[in-house]
Amino acid sequence: MSEINAEDGAVITTHDLKVKALLDAATQSVSEITSAVDRHDNVLGDFSPSRTITFDADVELLSGRAVLIIDTDGNVLEQEGVTFTATASSIEVDPVANTTPGTASFAAPQYLNIPQLLFAPSGLIRSLNTVSGGDPFVINFHESLDKVHIENRSAKDLVIDDIHVVNTTVNPTVTINSELIQLQLDANLLDLEDAFGFDVTQSFGSTPIEILQNHPQSSNVLKLAGEIDNPVGSVQLTNHGGGIVANPGSLIRTNTLLVQSERCQRAKLRLE
Secondary structure, eight states: OEEEEEOTTEEEEEEEEEEOOOOOOOOOOOEEESSSOOOEEEEESSOOEEEEEEEOOOEEEEEEEEEEEETTTTOOOEEOOOOOOEEEEEEEEEEEEOOOOOEEEEEEOOOTTTTTTTTEEEOEEEOOHHHOOOOOEEEEEEOSSSSSEEOOOOOOOOEEEEEEEEEOOOEEEEEEEEEOOOEEEEEETTTTEEOOOOOEEEEEEOOOOEEEETTTTTTEEEEEEEEEEEEEEEEEEEEEEEEEOOOEEEEEEEEEEEEEEEEOTTTTEOOO
């Protein structure tokens, strides 16, 4: 027997939600009767597994983060959702885009054990609010990255390409793997009612972007080579040792901008 319960009023916050009622192994009771003339195995009990997912909790699906920290020797201290190229003189960060939004899946699949010739149909996936006609639970997809933090502690230039924090290409996905998501709620055998339902929403939160050239004994630059698109978030650009420069056509689109540097070349940088 496998049973999962997520009650109304609870909130689950994660990037990937996987709810699965498992039945990976099943055996029947076996007893052995032995006598001088009689020896056999006697199988007792019926194989009738019950698997039920009862889910009414709200879900917040995060969109992940982009983090890169380079230490003083040019080695990676932390890296998540960011790729880069290290040359003899610079750390060149590849474009950052939000292409991995959160996902949710609910599964109570069929079970088949060929050696023991055992088969179980799909388990039940239900929501008590759906069954009772109440408000369904909500799966909210966060469509903006939770944070962007890029920090270079080495004595090399830091080159930043495009950063786009909002997911604009990947559709939200909820997967249901079960044939049983309806119930008979009255005497009419043909009248099946939905047992599992939910609302899907999308939110676009404020993403903090922090870009730090963090080597005070170095005069190396923080160079902007693309577009930073973060319309409702914040952008912080810091260079403790050198300046901040921008290639022609570079753009920062943000709600709040903080620049900390010995010098900043603004003539080539557009702000929106």
